[in-house]
Amino acid sequence: xxDEANKKLSSLSYMKKFKTDKWTEEENKKFFMAIAIYGTDFxxxxxxxGPSKTREQIKNKFKKEEKKNKEAIDIxxxxx
Numbered sequence: 001x002x003d004e005a006n007k008k009l010s011s012l013s014y015m016k017k018f019k020t021d022k023w024t025e026e027e028n029k030k031f032f033m034a035i036a037i038y039g040t041d042f043x044x045x046x047x048x049x050g051p052s053k054t055r056e057q058i059k060n061k062f063k064k065e066e067k068k069n070k071e072a073i074d075i076x077x078x079x080x
Contacts, residue, residue, distance in 0.1 A: 031061055035076040
């Protein structure tokens, strides 16, 4: 299915997209500390951030950092 501008439509086309704030330097440090303490338990890691970051945001950050900065993730996971 296509819209007026010949863009392909799917069920994802109608999902709400949430714009998230960039991670601050302090939040980055806290993220790596949380990964070192809790590993990949993102629900527990999100408890360090309070309401400012959700489990999903932390999981997405982990995936992004795993691709972009795998060495730092490996170090955090190995050094609790």
